[in-house]
Amino acid sequence: MALFSVAILVKVFVIQHVQGDYWRGMADSLHTRYVALDADRGTIYSEEGRMLSTSIPYFDIRIDFAADGLRDKNGKVFKDNVDSLSIRLARLLGDRTAGEYKQLLREGYKSKDRYFLLKRDVPFEQYQQIRNFPMFRLGKNKGGMIAETKNKRINPFKLLANRTIGLARENAQNVGLERTYNDYLKGVTGKRLMRRIAGGTFVPVEGYDIEPENGRDIITTIDVNMQDIVETALMNMMVDNEAEHGTCILMEVKTGKVKAVANLGRQPDGNYWEDMNYALQVGEPGSTFKLATVIAVLEDKYATMNDLVDMENGRWQVGRRTVFDSEPHKGPQNVSIKHAFELSSNVGMAKLAYQYYYKKPNAFVAHLKKLKLDQNTGIDLVGEGRPVIKNTASKTWSATTLPWMAFGYEVLISPLQTCMLYNAVANNGKMMKPYLVNSIMEFGQVVKQVEPAVVMDSICSKSTLTQVQRMLEGVMISGTGKRLATPYYTIAGKTGTALVANGSRGYADKIYQSSFAGYFPANDPQYTCVVVIKNKSRAKKFYGASVAGPVFREVADKLYAIAVEKQKPMQSSVQIDTLLALKNGKSSEWKEILSTLQLPWQGTVANSGWVSAKVNDRKVAFQTIAQAKGAVPNVTGMGLKDALYLLENAGLRVEVRGAGKVKTQSIPGGSKIGNDQTIVIELS
Template sequence: MEVKKDILWRVYLCFIGMVLFGLVILAKVFILQNVDGNYWRSMADSLHTSYVSLDAERGTIYSEEGRMLSTSIPYFDVRIDFAADGLRDKNGQIFKENLDSLSDALSTLFGDRTAGEYKQLLREGYKSKDRYFLLKRNVPFNQFQQIRNFPMFRLGANKGGMIAETRNKRINPFKLLANRTIGLSRENAQNVGLERTYDSYLKGVTGKRLMRRIAGGTYVPVEGYDIEPENGRDVHTTIDVNMQDIVETALMNMMVENEAEHGACVLMEVKTGKIKAIANLGRQPDGSYWENMNYALQVGEPGSTFKLATVIAVLEDKYTTMNGMVDLNYGRWQVGRRTVYDSEPHHRTNVTIKQAFELSSNVGMAKLAYQYYSKQPNSFVAHLKRLQLDKRTSIDIEGEGQPVIKTTASKTWSATTLPWMAFGYEVLISPLQTCMLYNAVANNGKMMKPYLVNNIMEYGEVVKQFEPVTVMDSICSQSTLRQVKRMLEGVVLEGTAKKLYTPYYSFAGKTGTALVANGKRGYADKIYQSSFAGYFPANDPQYTCVVVIKNKPHAPRFYGASVAGPVFREVADKLYAIAIEKQQPLKTRVKIDSLLGLKNGKGTELKQILTTLKLPWEGDVTSTNWVSATVNEQQKVELDPVKQVKGAVPDVTGMGLKDALYLLENAGLRVEIRGAGKVTSQSIPGGTRIARDQKIVIELS
């Protein structure tokens, strides 16, 4: 009996242990499913899903008059989900019914395969149940619009299986014009130009897309988990396309004619410092020219255009006047073991400082600097620093070189440094710095900072405005300014640039011809840099222009007046001709025609258009609303909000095609377009609730 009890006790104990163990398992299962379930499910998903970046649409760079200088164009990679429920349903009925017609349409559109080849390709994809089958890469927008309406694809993502991935390609519509200044936006390399400087504004905010891994290591998008990117802002530059074309063409003609190595031309608006045009051309291995580097920002020995700084220093210290005398010593003067030569031989001796400047005498400038500053050379250097020649201009573009203005503390300072600095050697400055100095003289002594961007805009609204910046109210006294202006005008009337003279308008400037070294070969190759810096018209300066061209070795023509000067003259001639052809605007108020072709659209965009055209308007405009536009009895364009209800068909009557497509497609509708112009009717009235995969037809006229 005792044995039986002992056995039963052990059986009961085992049973109770098993029950308790089962209860623990059940409790653990309950906790895993209901308490910790979300955590473990997310852990499982993380092993099969991941987020990929969605690039925002990059902002557009515009010229001052509103033309696109750099913009993004969408391209599409078209793929097919052959495991989509609609395609596999009823033993692939939809796929089989549309295979022939889809193959014909693809062959007709792309022309790269026959209909039979496309048919075989699609069959292979369907057979493999590939969920991410690549059909075509880099499909442009117009072709993509057609593909969406092809057989099978027009049934929607679930039934038709089409997957579209958008990629943006950056283009410069004007190609060569200001190409290096506008810059390049590159995926696998550093941006340059304005694309680089204003990248933080242009690139927008990157979005995210959840992707799930499927068989074969392929990832497909998970619907409903996208974080939409925020589009970049637009940059409106100071560049004028017409002026840029004039500058680029003038420089190109001379570069080709003289087979020059590289050159730059900068056009600046006198009163503001706006860069209206900037051309940079370099010779390519095949002999052609391209904007391969921003030469206007590169530093080098400026040559005789630097003499302006020398005479400003001498006159400002009142050591002499422009009528003071200097001995040119027949164009040859020895300083220590070195000899200063004038670029053109002559038999002049005693001339006025004004005449020495007009003749571009190296000897004259070297003697002035040596005579007045040899005992205190840093006093001369101080003048150069006051003229901002030792600092970058801080223009709003990357890549500006660091100027070099020597002092007595410099390791390379010697007994001949001072006289050589006086005529533009042993100093390094950029063409843009030269332009800023000459522009200050043209602007009655006020030095302006050069800049390239007017404002940053987002959806038609200015988010950041750039105004002209005064670097210095006056670079010198009015007495000095009057004298240097007369000297610059004298260069054109009686000096080295007299061949450039025109009786139709006046201009002032200075030629420059500098011998430059060619690496280890030194000066043996006789490579000359030709330059011209000046402003026009001289009596009321509007623009400052600097031209710098580096010639080929042993070029037969290399003087500044015969190489760089003609480029300046061509630019000035054309801009002056444009100026005198302009008619005065009408002072009377223009009556708005009640039959004016107005379109409905986004409020901020219509507001910007009306403001630009200086047309009176009124109405309630916000950053997000859409409006209808009509002319009221008060001769104003009235903007009335158009109500758009979420989940309902948008009312696009009266809108242009771009706005209509934006609203309808974002609402989930498939759009068929008939006609051209603005929308006159839509097959589904505005406000109607949207059904799944619904199609709408819009008529335009």
């Protein structure tokens, strides 16, 4: 028995002191766990600083009925406040009567539930009121209120560029910019230690949180006013023609910035919504592709735009197939290549490709590849369709493939690729990469700047470029686009009408795709715009000039009117102002901001004095600003209020120009103050 007792004591000692950490860890693992603390997701802004996608807080309101304040003096605080609290909750939330709330609260108090759920998904405005209700206003320890924050993603402008901006979804794959820039927007997830209590409920353990790092903000190239113009113009035509789906892209010529992109699809109820990114989907482009054909012919110097081609009365036999023009052409049939292009003659373009490339079709294909039509544009969106440019090694290549490619069939490219090509012509041959994000910001400061990227310095020779520019302008003067011309500014562009196959039914349903690609003003191009609309079967109108063209014209008219009204170039730089712009200021005020917003920071923030603020290693960093007595204060980087306070107290008269924070001051900081001096501060 003595030996048995000693063995037990030895085992107890081993368990407690040798294996103690292991068994205590096992016990904790059964009663504690870490849960993820989501970081605040970054905001997506338009170029002029408007919110396009942001997170708003919602709160789950819980009560700790075992809180000391609720149990002291036989529950005096609870008993004194339960009636008034029930009445206030019933009035604000409206989901229960005051009597029902009183009964609910009594049941929670009786059970001593430490994590009692009162209400889920309370919006911020209601939360602000609830925290000041009777009992809750006493704080967590005395009043027992626990508020758990969670965020819901919203797009304030709703339909506007919805598919491009994208959605941040909890249980599904993100789309648009929300997906492409997810790593920047999502931040770094934190952790919270939770302890299991009676009833299997887990409650937070104070002091063991690993705080999340909030996501960064995205400043896009999207202009909200331009997006509204594009979206409205496209919507009007879609509704009027009961079209299936359509897209309209607006690109800044010199930079490749996508200023607006609308994607509308018809829903089962007949309304339209941004359901797919049609700008990135590939399909047969139709006649807008003829630009690539004439570039190839002119670049190889087989002909000039003034050489003749026979349009054959709009009908030309190739093997067992026939090339048709969309409508017969009146007058002479033996016309210049320029005029055949202006009239959008399929026969004319097919004959050019067949005549000059029949024996070496891959030479024609090489031109298409040089124009990057076989590659994705590389825009910062996931889901860009894969283009198809055939060559003689392709399985589906036939004797008629080459002439059909010449007028936009048997090739697959996206509307964005078409936009990229036309934009290069507008930009004097320089091809720019399209992009949607200007910069990534943290606490109002740029941490990554996106610059315009040149894909190709020149898509063709100067001679070829001059000729195709004149041909595109000619379309609007004496060609298929002449009804779209305006006396106020010049347009260069190309119409397109393509018959679209409908699955196994082929082309029998007469579904047409209408398109228009062009730029304006033609003499000083500022914007390139591409419109592609897929019409319903046997639509009342389907020609590119009748469906897509008016959308282009409406966009161009409104943008030109805005430019004339402002009396400045259509291209303008806009100052970005975000919600978290850092300014130099008073230490005590910065201390209050840090405490209220719970921002991560480093450096010294005393109760008095002045500090400069900047972002360093994802934290707000501070440095003391020395202000010598009798010297001009250094107010650069401060807001107007602080700058005026310091300068006027120093005896200076202040003249203010601009708005924002101080960019420059006419008298440098540290200079000796003279008598009756005036200082000019410029804000930006």
